[in-house]
Amino acid sequence: MKLELRFFASLREALETSQESIDAPATVKTIADLRIFLVQRGGAWAQALAEGKALRCALNQHMVDANTSLQEGAEVAFFPPVTGG
């Protein structure tokens, strides 16, 4: 499944990546699956996306929870809790 990934703030800096296009394997069905898949890259990915890290996610620019299903071509963003205002 083709996905457009976006990373912001401290997560973007830790990964040294702000966006990336990937072709995820069929086992990646939800945002939680995608996070596990990215953690398996090891190194900074394993650290910054580790299970205990408080991260938020958005699917097609709407905040969603990790159990949300992915669709072909979706834009998926990971970021720390927001601190605007």
Added chain:
Amino acid sequence: MPIRIQENDFDLSAEIAALRQGDPRVGAVVTFLGTVRDMNDGSQVKEMTLEHYPGMTEKALEEIITQAKARWDIYQALVIHRVGPLLPEDQIVLVAVTSAHRGEAFAACEFMMDYLKTAAPFWKKEDTPGGARWVDARVTDDAAMARWKKN
């Protein structure tokens, strides 16, 4: 346009005047103005930089206004949020609401700010004497938002 994300500063008086202009139904205007403090979590803040998620930010702020208008009898709502580099005392955010009476406008303005704090994709990075650091989200902001979900 009721939503603006911009690097430039804004003029509070001009924004309020524009928001209520030509609408004689308005009897109350409530505004919240957020500004940059020079101190956070015990450290001096020399400068801060605001990052956001272009595209999602606009959608999130539109949703905030939609929900406020659905919950309270308000006429106009405006959100301006600055991004990029900011200095202590600078204006960061403006939420303004017009209504016939103050109660609706106060409640809607506070709701919009609480919602913005927890759901709009902005992140602050502070430049302190100890180095640059990303601001941590506050549990009290989540608690403030949770109040609105109960009723």
